[in-house]
Amino acid sequence: MAGRAPGPGDEAMSGTPENMADRDIKEVGGATTSVVTVSGVNKVFDTSGGRTNALEGIDLTINTGEFVSLIGPSGCGKSTLLRLIGDLTAPTSGTVTVNGKPARQARLDRDYGIVFQAPVLFDWRSVQANVALPLEVKGMSRRERDERVRAMLELVELRDFARHYPYQLSGGMQQRVSIARALALQPSILLMDEPFGALDEMTRERMNSEVQRIWQQTGTTVVFVTHSIPEAVFLSSRVVVMSPRPGRIVRVIDVDLPRPRTDDTRETARYFELITEVRETLRGRRAGERADGVASAERTMAEGAVG
Amino acid sequence: MTSSGDVARRSRASAAVSPARAILRGAALALLFVVLLIGVWEGAKALGGDPWRFRDASGAETIYRPPFKWDIASDLALPHVWKIWEALAAPVQRQQTQSLAEFLVGAAVHTGQEAALGFLFGGVFGLALAAVFVHSKLAERAFMPYIVASQTIPILALAPLIAFAFGNGLVGIVIVASYLTFFPVAIAQLRGLTSPDPRALELMRSCAASRWTIFWKVRMPASLPYLFAALKIAATASIVGAIVGEGNPGGSQFGLGRSILNFNEQYGSAPEKLWAAILASALLGLAFFLAIRIAELVVLRGRPGAGAG
Numbered sequence: 001m002a003g004r005a006p007g008p009g010d011e012a013m014s015g016t017p018e019n020m021a022d023r024d025i026k027e028v029g030g031a032t033t034s035v036v037t038v039s040g041v042n043k044v045f046d047t048s049g050g051r052t053n054a055l056e057g058i059d060l061t062i063n064t065g066e067f068v069s070l071i072g073p074s075g076c077g078k079s080t081l082l083r084l085i086g087d088l089t090a091p092t093s094g095t096v097t098v099n100g101k102p103a104r105q106a107r108l109d110r111d112y113g114i115v116f117q118a119p120v121l122f123d124w125r126s127v128q129a130n131v132a133l134p135l136e137v138k139g140m141s142r143r144e145r146d147e148r149v150r151a152m153l154e155l156v157e158l159r160d161f162a163r164h165y166p167y168q169l170s171g172g173m174q175q176r177v178s179i180a181r182a183l184a185l186q187p188s189i190l191l192m193d194e195p196f197g198a199l200d201e202m203t204r205e206r207m208n209s210e211v212q213r214i215w216q217q218t219g220t221t222v223v224f225v226t227h228s229i230p231e232a233v234f235l236s237s238r239v240v241v242m243s244p245r246p247g248r249i250v251r252v253i254d255v256d257l258p259r260p261r262t263d264d265t266r267e268t269a270r271y272f273e274l275i276t277e278v279r280e281t282l283r284g285r286r287a288g289e290r291a292d293g294v295a296s297a298e299r300t301m302a303e304g305a306v307g
Numbered sequence: 308m309t310s311s312g313d314v315a316r317r318s319r320a321s322a323a324v325s326p327a328r329a330i331l332r333g334a335a336l337a338l339l340f341v342v343l344l345i346g347v348w349e350g351a352k353a354l355g356g357d358p359w360r361f362r363d364a365s366g367a368e369t370i371y372r373p374p375f376k377w378d379i380a381s382d383l384a385l386p387h388v389w390k391i392w393e394a395l396a397a398p399v400q401r402q403q404t405q406s407l408a409e410f411l412v413g414a415a416v417h418t419g420q421e422a423a424l425g426f427l428f429g430g431v432f433g434l435a436l437a438a439v440f441v442h443s444k445l446a447e448r449a450f451m452p453y454i455v456a457s458q459t460i461p462i463l464a465l466a467p468l469i470a471f472a473f474g475n476g477l478v479g480i481v482i483v484a485s486y487l488t489f490f491p492v493a494i495a496q497l498r499g500l501t502s503p504d505p506r507a508l509e510l511m512r513s514c515a516a517s518r519w520t521i522f523w524k525v526r527m528p529a530s531l532p533y534l535f536a537a538l539k540i541a542a543t544a545s546i547v548g549a550i551v552g553e554g555n556p557g558g559s560q561f562g563l564g565r566s567i568l569n570f571n572e573q574y575g576s577a578p579e580k581l582w583a584a585i586l587a588s589a590l591l592g593l594a595f596f597l598a599i600r601i602a603e604l605v606v607l608r609g610r611p612g613a614g615a616g
Contacts, residue, residue, distance in 0.1 A: 088509050107515060114513045120506045124528045124610050133524065134514040167611040185514060 035189055035221045036062040036085055041094030043080055043247075053246030054080045058094070060240065060249060062223060064188075067215055069224045069232035069239045071278065077247025078225045079193055085223060086112050086191045099188060110138060113182030113220070117194040119174035121166040121181075128153065128162040131181045138185060152180040155214060172203040176210065183218060190215075192224045196231065205263075208234050212261060229282075233274045234261055241281045251281050326604035333600075345388055352387060355380040359387070386579040391586065394579040407580065411566065411587040418549050418562040419591055421477065425484020426545035426595075430538065432485065433492025440493075441500040441526065442518065458490050462551055470555045480559060484548030488541040495537030499530025532610075535603040542595035550588065563588050 043055040055077040062068050070078040083089045084096050087103035098106035106112065113134075121130050128149050135145045153159045156176040166174055175195055182190055192211075196204045208231055215222055215235075226232050232239045239253045255274055257265055265271055355377030363369050378384060395408040436454070440447035466483050473479040503525050511521045553564025563584060570581040 086513055088512065107513060110514050112513050114510060116506045116510075118504070118506065120504055120510055122507070122525070122528065124531075124607075136524065137511070137514050137516045137520055165609060165611070191513075 037097040056246035069236040072242030076242040076244040113187035115192045119178040156180045391579045422545040422549040429485030429488025433489035436493040437496035480552030483552035487544040487548035491540040499533030
């Protein structure tokens with residue numbers, strides 16, 4: 001629990017270089033405690049148009065402190081997988097284990113924090129009251145709540161906006177409030193479902209750096225659904241590439257960019273290589289090919305053979 | 308309510324208007340509206356009403372003859388505003404000291420109490436129905452058709468039945484008022500309780516909130532703007548219910564409903580009395596409406612669009 005969200009009074013937020021170095025060691029050294037284990041999961045939706053295999057044969061292990069992105073085209077089941085991990089929907093078959101217990105128990109134990117594409121803030125609550133909501137649900141005392149809310153707002157750098165109402169904030173600030181709320185209970189896993197999909201590119205890049213910082217400071221394991229290849233590469237320890245109909249995991253790509261990643265990281269050769277690798281994997285799968293550079297003529301032929 | 312409608316549109320732009328200022332502005336606009344109404348009323352009389360006598364500047368009595376003759380502007384259909392005013396100051400009946408105004412205030416208080424009770428019971432019943440329905444789709448499917456059907460029965464047909472079952476006293480009248488009140492509350496509140504974003508409910512589930520907690524922390528606060536819209540309808544409907552309840556054959560001896568029936572019979576000789584009773588009913592409705600509006604401004608203070616409605 002050492003690297004987890006700072007407690008009351010931990011005002012420096014432990015965002016020191018030592019701490020980040022510590023995290024890199026943990027990553028490189030490969031702490032093997034798994035937080036999430038998804039094994040043999042299938043998910044079938046019965047819709048008016050018939051049965052849809054949203055997910056088929058999903059196996060995935062996510063380790064403590066990892067930042068894992070799920071990426072893939074629409075309909076590949078990446079959000080469904082996230083929801084399965086968070087016990088917001090149940091698998092048709094297979095198991096999801098979180099912190100060594102069934103996902104449902106983990107949810108009841110409040111092991112999750114969740115951030116959606118929209119901030120989903122309550123407009124009748126001030127910023128601080130929104131962040132305090134999960135703490136109220138837990139039944140935390142007023143004093144404890146206030147302290148935790150203050151620490152969380154400091155973490156997302158919105159301390160001066162505590163008494164504002166959501167409609168008075170920009171989209172990026174609202175999303176930061178929802179991140180603060182998701183982290184308020186100091187969950188061991190943070191689930192983020194395209195959290196920056198609705199933001200403009202500039203804000204999005206800034207939020208990516210923010211999320212990296214918050215992740216490094218809190219040590220929370222993050223599962224991050226995104227459409228954006230650069231975002232996935234910039235943030236992740238591993239990128240899980242998925243394909244649709246039925247939703248499957250095509251490949252898991254390790255991202256070995258050093259941390260902390262900065263705007264300069266976005267201009268390194270390795271960054272572009274990884275982006276290309278993810279992109280090729282996303283395309284390659286559709287043609288039924290391996291991910292590494294296949295000549296376009298061959299791919300066209302292969303596509304013709306499959307389709 | 309033109310006045311509060313105007314207030315709404317303006318204060319929607321500046322998200323949070325202080326309640327006191329909104330009320331003041333509403334009152335000013337309401338006054339303007341009354342002046343305009345009297346202007347149109349007397350303007351119609353001046354153009355197409357019956358001729359009337361008045362004293363001119365020199366004190367000589369003259370007759371004013373309007374250029375047209377319209378039935379709707381006749382003294383029987385549309386008595387002069389000052390005739391209604393005079394009637395309010397005059398004794399309610401010959402040989403009585405009580406003025407019509409005093410009598411109507413008493414009647415309005417009586418009716419207002421019945422309506423308030425009906426509003427309270429109907430409102431609570433409507434809230435309870437919505438709370439049950441939001442948690443049980445089965446209950447909603449089972450009972451909603453009957454609730455809708457209940458509102459298609461004309462209240463005039465139902466009121467005598469209710470009076471038969473519960474007597475002509477307070478209980479029967481309050482039941483009629485509740486009957487008109489619970490429906491808008493139940494419908495709007497159900498809509499309000501289901502208004503939260505599904506993701507807001509998932510968010511609550513993700514921190515293991517119980518149904519009870521979700522109800523009080525998410526559904527109920529989210530429903531309040533809907534609830535207040537319904538309460539405004541219900542507040543005025545409860546007065547209609549109380550008046551209809553009083554008007555039952557052998558119904559109440561007091562209240563605006565009885566006065567309206569009595570003055571209706573005297574309309575041929577004293578039309579201004581019925582108009583005065585209508586005025587009293589309208590003012591009572593307005594008072595109820597404003598009470599809800601003030602409660603709304605206070606409760607929804609700080610919310611975006613709180614000045615609306």
